[in-house]
Amino acid sequence: MSYRELRNFSEILRFLGYQRQVSIENFKTPNFQLVAEILQWFVKRFDPDHDISLQIETEQDRIIFIKTICLFLLQKARLKINPKKLYQADGYAVQELLKIAVLLYKSVQQSDSNVDEDEENIKLAELRNTVHTKLDQLRQSRQIASEITDKGALLYDLLSKEVDLKVTITVQLLENLFLEVLFLIKEQRSLALAKPLEMNDVRRNLKLAVKAVEDEVKQLNQNLDNITADEAALDAKIEKKKIELERQQKRLAQIQAVRPAYMDEYEKYEEELKRLYAIYVQKYRNLAFLQHMQANYDKIQMEKAAVSYV
Template sequence: MSFRDLRNFTEMMRALGYPRLISMENFHAPNFMLVAEVLLWLVKRYEPQTDIPPDVETEQDRVFFIKAVAQFMATKAHIKLNTKKLYQADGYAVKELLKVTSVLYGAMNTKGVERADVSEEDSSKFKFDLGSKIADLKAARQLASEITSKGASLYDLLGKEVELREARTESIARPLEINEAEKMMKIAIDCVLEQVQKTKDMLNNVALDEANLEAKIEKRKLELERSQKRLQTLQSVRPAFMDEYEKIEEQLQKQYSSYLEKFRNLTYLEQLLDDHRRTEQEMFEEAANMLRLMQNRLKEEEQHLLKSGNNDDSDADIQEDEGSDSEVEEGQIMKQRMATEALVQANPALGSQEVLLYKERTGTGVRMNVWKDGHQTGRCCLVGFVTLQPALSTQLEASLLLDVAYCNKFTCH
């Protein structure tokens, strides 16, 4: 797109009498509505009777409009337009529009119309109609093709004139024989009479066929009436197996209702079983987490007591040497019982259950087993254990019992 093309296009449109003023700024951005209006006006300039739909609201309508205009220009004015550039509706479309406007503008100049002297009002009244001339051109082309074909056929006939002249002269010169002519006339009359007789026979056959068809129709009607009566009789009679069928249908309905009820119950019980299993799994996981926390806490307290009890090891050894083993064990048992009783009194949630601590000596220290005994069930389960130093087992019994108190809600089998 160039400034000169825009200027030439606007000047040509003004000279051709376009009623709207076109500015050179209109095509800096795509303006499809203006391009469509200009194309429709140019098509009307070529042939006012053309029928191109002006609807360009949707994309499909725009594509159809551009194709119709391009086809019209190619067939009527022999102008090839680029549909892609026309659809862009920007400066590149001006070059395609110039192809049409330049032809109209050149035709106007050949008639001696000066662009500078024509005012806007006079140019709007200018009519440039090529419709009639295009129609005359089409008729002339058709006549030329007919003349060519007629001339070729006439030439062929003239070539046969020599032979036909001799045959025609011979036929005219030959005398007419009355007997032969009469014979030919009789033959022709006999042929006509034979055709007439055949036609009469066909008419008679048609009458017979009509009577046969009417008899067949009556017969079919009687059969139809008998079939309808038989159908009505069968519909009015109740079958013998109908009672048994209804009983079986009722039983089937009851069985189906029972099946639905049992299926719903089974589904409900399966759901309850899944919920129960999920609850037990959660309880087991919670118990395992509680035991893990207890073990971690005991390990931390053991490490803490090991660090803080290094200074008291010598005094504990002296006391152990002086006292007897039986007295130490009795004192530990008493402490265990007192801690257990205090735990039960402080935690009423334990109920009739008793928390027991069982200690057994190992090679590295004392192993403390924590048991929970239910008097109602007569069962007992091992909650947890921890291995301690002999000097620290007595001090950690109370803290271990406090941790065991949180496990009373779990039941082990």
């Protein structure tokens, strides 16, 4: 058994969907339990309905198990397997197991290619149907566009005529309305001129008009007095606010003139904080640079190890 054979066997098992991870360490010493499990799994891949008992406690059970597997593979896959190597359950058994795995691998690839061809044919047929459908839709769209153009031209002509008709009707209605209003005005004027003028009504109307004017003047004077009072109150408030502002400005100037007792210590700590922050920034940048260099170095080492491993 070579390392390449074991690696190929492990990769094929992973491709076929075997759950357990198989490595070189598994076959350094005879491991009949693992070989039996893999063989049973192979049988299930060939025929899911075929059931093989995994009774391998005694030597006789193991011999029967190996013979049953070999007979099954010969009948189902026309594949001859060396039962002695399988029974050894070591690196030589991997060579026989690899034959079975390769056969399954090729069958899976062939079925996948057939499925891909069927899918491509289905997609091609769907694409053709889609193209025909789109062409039909395009023809219908062109026909509809032509009909829309004709209908639009007809509608445009009708709308242009409608505007002229509306203007004519509107002018006629305005003329009729103007004549009716003029007639009503003349009628009211005639009635007013025909009615006799009464002096009592004239005096009463004049008194009412004079009283209305006096009330309006009185209201205006009252509003003016209110405005004057409001103006005086606002002037008093403004003066009060000015005095308060001057007092606050003087107090602010006094406070600004007094230097707090802790100010020297505060400025000292502020300078120390600036110095420590500059050191922190420099060390942080150095650390980030070193981490970046370490990551690049680890990446290069991993690539070298992968190349040497292959």
